[in-house]
Amino acid sequence: MPKNSFYTKKLAEGCKYCEKGxxxxxxxxxxxxMDCFYCPLSEKKKNKDVIxxxxxxxxxxxxxxxxxxxxxxxxxxxxxxxxxxxxxxxVEMIKLLKDNFGEKHHIxxxxxxxxxxxxxxxxxxxxxxxxxxxxxxxxxxxEKTNLKRIVKNAGIDVGLEIPVIPHLxxxxxxxxxxxxxxxxxxxxxxxxxxxxTNVDALSKFGxxxxxxxxxxxxxxxxxVYEIAEWGIETPLHYCSASFKDAIQLRKRIERRARNVAKxxxxxxxxxxxxxxxxxxxxxxxxxxIKKFDINPELIQWNExxxxxxxxxxxxxxxxxxxxxxxxxxxxxxxADRLEVERIPLN
Numbered sequence: 001m002p003k004n005s006f007y008t009k010k011l012a013e014g015c016k017y018c019e020k021g022x023x024x025x026x027x028x029x030x031x032x033x034m035d036c037f038y039c040p041l042s043e044k045k046k047n048k049d050v051i052x053x054x055x056x057x058x059x060x061x062x063x064x065x066x067x068x069x070x071x072x073x074x075x076x077x078x079x080x081x082x083x084x085x086x087x088x089x090x091v092e093m094i095k096l097l098k099d100n101f102g103e104k105h106h107i108x109x110x111x112x113x114x115x116x117x118x119x120x121x122x123x124x125x126x127x128x129x130x131x132x133x134x135x136x137x138x139x140x141x142x143e144k145t146n147l148k149r150i151v152k153n154a155g156i157d158v159g160l161e162i163p164v165i166p167h168l169x170x171x172x173x174x175x176x177x178x179x180x181x182x183x184x185x186x187x188x189x190x191x192x193x194x195x196x197t198n199v200d201a202l203s204k205f206g207x208x209x210x211x212x213x214x215x216x217x218x219x220x221x222x223x224v225y226e227i228a229e230w231g232i233e234t235p236l237h238y239c240s241a242s243f244k245d246a247i248q249l250r251k252r253i254e255r256r257a258r259n260v261a262k263x264x265x266x267x268x269x270x271x272x273x274x275x276x277x278x279x280x281x282x283x284x285x286x287x288x289i290k291k292f293d294i295n296p297e298l299i300q301w302n303e304x305x306x307x308x309x310x311x312x313x314x315x316x317x318x319x320x321x322x323x324x325x326x327x328x329x330x331x332x333x334x335a336d337r338l339e340v341e342r343i344p345l346n
Contacts, residue, residue, distance in 0.1 A: 022071075022072070022073060022074040022075060022251070022252075022255070023073060023074065023075040023076055023077050023106075023252075024053055024054055024064075024067055024068045024071055024073040024075075024076045024077070025052075025053075025054050025076075025077050025079060026051075026052075026053055026064065026076050026077065026078050026079070026093060027045060027050070027051060027052040027053075027079050027080060027081065028051055028078055028079075028080060028081070028083045028086055028089055028090050028093055029049050029050070029051070029080050029081040029082070029083065029085060029086045029089070030045040030046050030047055030048040030049065030050050030080065030081040031047060031048070031049050031080065031081045031082065031085050031086070032047070032080055032081040032082045032085065032112065033082065033085070033112075033113075034082070034112045034135045036112075036135065036136065037136075037198065037201040037202075038163055038165065038192060038198050038201065038202060039197065039198055040193060040195035040197065040198055041081070041195075041197060042195070042196065042197060043196070043197060045081070046081075046197060047081075049086070053066075053067035053068070053335075054067055054071065054252070054256075054334060054335065055332075055334040055335045055336045055338075056334075056335030056336075057335075061096060064093070064096065064097075065096075065100055067335070068097070068100075068101065069259070070255075070256050070259045070260060071252055071255045071256045071259075072255050072258075072259070073101070073105070074104075074105065074106065075105055075106035075107060075108070075128075076097055076105065076106075076107050076108075077107075077108050077109075077110070078090060078093065078094070078107060078108070078109040078110070079109075079110045080110070080111075082110075082111055082112055082113055083109055083110070083111055083122070084111045084113045084115050084118035084119075084122070085113070087115075087118045087121050087122065088121075090109070090122055090125075091121055091122060091125040094107055094122060094125040094126050094127055095125050095126060098125075098126045103126075106128050106129070107126070107127055107128050107129070108127075108128060108129035108130065108131060108157075109122060109127055109129070109130050109131065110131050110133055110161065111130065111131075111132060111133065112132070112133045112134060112135055114132070114134070114145050114146055114147055114150060116146060116149070116150055116153075119150055119154060123154060123155055123156055127156060128156060128157065129156055129157040129158070129159065130154060130156060130157075130158055130159070131158075131159040131160070131161040131188065132147065132150075132151075132158070132159070132160055132161070133160075133161050133162060134147065134160075134162075134175070136165070136168060136171065139162075139168065139171040139172065139174060139175040140170070140171045140174045140175070142174070142175050142178050142179060143178050147179065147182065148179075148182045151179075151182045151183050151184060152182070152183060157185045157186075158183070158184055158185055159184060159185055159186045159187065159188055160175075160176075160179055160184050160186075160187045160188070160234075161187075161188035161190065162175070162187075162188075162189065162190065163189075163190045163191075163192045163193075163220070164189050164190065164191060164192055164220045164221075164223050164224050164227070165192055165220070166192075166207075166217075166219040166220060166222075166223050167205055169223060169226075172223075172227070173230065176227065176230065176232050176234075177230070177232070179234075180232050180233055180234050184234050185234075185235070186234065186235045186236070186237055187232065187234050187235070187236050187237065188237045188238075188239060189224050189227060189236060189237065189238050189239070190239045191216050191217070191220045191221055191224070191238075191239065191240045191241045192207075192216070192217040192220040193215045193216055193217060193241050194207075194209060194215045194216075194217060195215070202217060207219070214241060214242065215241055216240070216241035216242070221240065224238050250270060250271055251271075253270075253271040253272070253332055253333055253334060254267075254271035256271075256333045256334065257271050257272070257273060257333035260273075260333050261273055261333065262275075262300065262309075263297055263298065264276075264297075264298045264299070264300070264309065264310050264311040264314070265311075266311075266312055267333075268330065271332075271333065272330050272331060272332055272333065272340055273330070273331055273332075273333050274312050274328065274329070274330050275309050275310070275311070275312055275315075275328075275329055275331075276309070276310045276311060276312045276313075276314055276315020276316065276326060276327070276328060276329070276345070277302075277305075277307050277308065277309050277310075277315070277326065277327050277329050278307065278308040278309075278310065278315065278322070278324050278325075278326050279307055279308075279324055279325040279326070279327075280307075280308050280324040282301045282308070284308065284324065285299060285301060285308055288308070288318070288322065291322075292314075292317075292318050292321075294310070294314060298310055298311050298314060299311075299314070308324075312328050315327070315328060315345060316328070316345060319345035319346040320345075320346055322346075325344070325346065326344075326345040326346050327342050327343060327344055327345060328341075328342070328343040328345060329341070329342050329343075330342075
């Protein structure tokens with residue numbers, strides 16, 4: 001965000017939950033009828049009826065509760081696909097979260113559907129906030145939809161959330177001027193981003209990344225600053241790509257790391273986990289413990305990865321003295337344990 005006082009008065013970045021990485025992201029389905037060209041959803045989720053709690057595939061209700069506890073969640077963002085396509089499932093999830101974590105557990109939901117009955121169901125289930133993301137085909141004729149009536153009758157906090165798409169400036173202007181009188185509590189403007197699944201579609205419009213280290217689309221942030229000058233009365237919030245990556249994700253993984261790190265794993269400043277691994281059979285553990293007088297609590301067999309794991313310091317000390325390949329491994333503390341880096345030690 002620029003430090004110019006005009007923009008800091010016109011735009012707010014993030015919310016109190018996002019700033020702390022305090023909300024679990026609950027994808028209740030990957031199904032969606034909208035087929036937005038900029039959709040960033042991954043191939044394993046897009047147009048598939050799957051459930052994910054953050055990066056964890058959900059196989060049972062217990063998985064959702066476990067993930068919320070591991071990140072010390074103060075709330076949940078329900079997303080998709082579109083949650084209103086599976087409204088009964090979504091209602092069940094809202095009630096589950098409220099029953100387990102109490103009324104203070106703040107739940108918001110994203111939807112592209114202007115489904116009045118669906119909205120009533122999720123509100124009655126205990127939803128705290130709903131964010132509408134109308135399809136771009138409706139932006140220049142939003143007044144012909146039932147959105148105004150839905151907002152008026154919602155009874156909870158209501159927001160509009162859209163990506164900032166430079167070649168749709170006029171459509172964006174029509175949309176925002178029209179809904180400015182609807183009674184929305186806020187408008188969230190998201191910086192447009194490249195993903196593995198939308199890069200071809202965005203490239204067809206001539207879009208490029210704004211620099212070599214960002215997934216953000218060049219020109220999207222500049223248009224946000226233009227929007228700040230349009231005189232929109234509804235409070236505007238801006239979520240940049242860097243904010244989501246550097247603040248939301250990092251804070252969330254830091255919270256999870258505190259709860260999942262094993263005694264021999266080191267939590268880095270970025271919230272990732274650092275460990276040593278030894279590429280040997282399980283039977284080699286006793287041999288290594290005895291030879292180097294290692295505390296058994298500091299060395300463990302990982303059945304899923306079929307490797308021995310230990311402290312990074314121990315791995316560095318013994319690497320030159322054993323026949324097995326040793327590495328320093330940095331990985332995210334998420335359910336998928338995505339590996340960031342692997343450094344050979346011998």
